[in-house]
Amino acid sequence: MPLIKVNDLVKEYTVIKKGKGLKGALKSLLHKEKEILRAVNHISFSIQHGEIVGYIGPNGAGKSTTVKMLSGILSPTSGEILIDGLSPQKDRKRVVQNLGVVFGQRSQLNWDLRLGESFELLKRIYRIDDRQYQENLAMMDAILEIHKFIHTPVRQLSLGQRMRGDLAAAMLHSPQVLFLDEPTIGLDVDGKQAIRKFVKEINRLKQTTVILTTHDLGDIQELCSRLIIISEGTIVEDGSLSDLIDRIAPYRILHVELYEEAELPIHPLAEKIRQDGTAAVYRFDKKKVTAAQLIEDLSCFCKMKDFRLEEARIEDIIRAAYHKKEKLEGV
Ligand SMILES: Nc1ncnc2c1ncn2[C@@H]1O[C@H](COP(=O)(O)OP(=O)(O)O)[C@@H](O)[C@H]1O
Ligand SMILES: [Mg+2]
Structure with missing residues (x-):
């Protein structure tokens, strides 16, 4: 049995409707028009x-x-x-x-x-x-x-x-x-x-x-x-x-820098987003391939000078959840 059980919880406040601007504010002081604000709307959890x-x-x-x-x-x-x-x-x-x-x-x-x-x-x-x-x-x-x-x-x-x-x-x-x-x-x-x-x-x-x-x-x-x-x-x-x-931001980004200009290959499990001279960017699903594997595979084709991994920021993920987004745009 759960310690806390909340079932279909609703809380409504009665608030005085505010008019717009000074005139509206004065008017709502005189005629108190009420409205219902539903602060908690059918919440359940255990x-x-x-x-x-x-x-x-x-x-x-x-x-x-x-x-x-x-x-x-x-x-x-x-x-x-x-x-x-x-x-x-x-x-x-x-x-x-x-x-x-x-x-x-x-x-x-x-x-x-x-x-x-x-x-x-x-x-x-x-x-x-x-x-x-x-x-x-x-x-x-x-x-x-x-x-x-x-x-x-x-x-x-x-x-x-x-x-x-x-x-x-x-x-x-x-x-x-x-x-x-x-x-x-x-x-x-x-x-x-x-x-x-x-x-x-x-x-x-x-x-x-x-x-x-x-x-x-x-x-x-x-x-x-x-x-x-x-x-x-x-x-x-x-x-x-x-x-x-994992759900909102399943992707990671790999930035690769090469010693000299060479065409980097397409990887079956990563998407090559762009290549500019010696710099290339891949996007990959972390559940499908690890960063280590990807770097190892790419190293077979070229001499890598440097790399950097980029992840979605937790803050952006939480903000996306607040706004009921299914996936994060960008990363
Ligand atoms: N005592 C109250 N009377 C009228 N409205 C209220 C009252 N307390 C909170 N509210 C309204 O209910 C909503 C939820 O408020 P609250 O529970 O304090 O949110 P949170 O804690 O997530 O910031 C808000 O729109 C807030 O203005
Ligand atoms: Mg609060």
């Missing part, structure tokens, strides 16, 4: 215990709305969510005990307290027993080095420290599931690395299931064994990054 899933998509795709429904903050318009067999809406209290939620844009820590005091407060709210609390705090300190600023008032923490504090706070009650909504947003390279290390470690040590929303390619490549890509409220992809690359 997530198994211990998975790290990247829930990605362009701004406004409906990621945060989904996370808020999964964590019981919002109620779906229709559809069903089960987390370990329970509904986050109907069984909120029990489900919350099993969830950690961190929003990169908003902290759940208390700004007026020191970080450690803020943890103590959560200990009481979640009724965490002493032993569990001390164990978790020690584990979080080993991963996130929070002792360095545990006595600092939350409002004085840097963004990176605050995020580390928020992640530790989310794990104090030993949840099985962690939702991270843009946790690396605005962080520098070290800050991002600390968060990636945290996700890997809690997954390894506690088999925590993680759903991660991010725009950061490093997060996606380093952490997510599975990507669910959402665009305009619907799922457009669900699979591994490498499967996505």
Whole structure:
């Protein structure tokens, strides 16, 4: 049985229709015309215990709305969510005990307290027993080095420290599931690395299931064994990054440079795109022939001075998926 099951989920917001220009804006202030915006449009997926899933998509795709429904903050318009067999809406209290939620844009820590005091407060709210609390705090300190600023008032923490504090706070009650909504947003390279290390470690040590929303390619490549890509409220992809690359960008490009001008042959498994004097370009399907084989074959016909392989950029592949493209143009 999957740990998280989402079936045909829909969320609609009622928004006030905005008129165009200043005149329109004034008019819509007076006559509040409402319209329905469907932010999440019939989404279904299942997530198994211990998975790290990247829930990605362009701004406004409906990621945060989904996370808020999964964590019981919002109620779906229709559809069903089960987390370990329970509904986050109907069984909120029990489900919350099993969830950690961190929003990169908003902290759940208390700004007026020191970080450690803020943890103590959560200990009481979640009724965490002493032993569990001390164990978790020690584990979080080993991963996130929070002792360095545990006595600092939350409002004085840097963004990176605050995020580390928020992640530790989310794990104090030993949840099985962690939702991270843009946790690396605005962080520098070290800050991002600390968060990636945290996700890997809690997954390894506690088999925590993680759903991660991010725009950061490093997060996606380093952490997510599975990507669910959402665009305009619907799922457009669900699979591994490498499967996505193979499907959307199956080709690689080989640039060859020769010592002296010679006609390079046509290869049965590669397409010669062009040749300009001593420089030639081949395009090949990586499933049909390896780069090594191709270079070896071509070397039989000429003296190769240099070569360079070109691959589609991950960024372009993900962008193509956002726009529901079947194949990447270009490479
Ligand atoms: N509280 C709200 N009221 C009205 N519309 C909202 C609200 N929250 C989000 N939306 C709209 O729903 C859509 C999806 O938003 P969101 O889930 O925040 O997307 P994402 O997290 O993928 O950027 C957007 O068009 C957004 O403007
Ligand atoms: Mg969002």
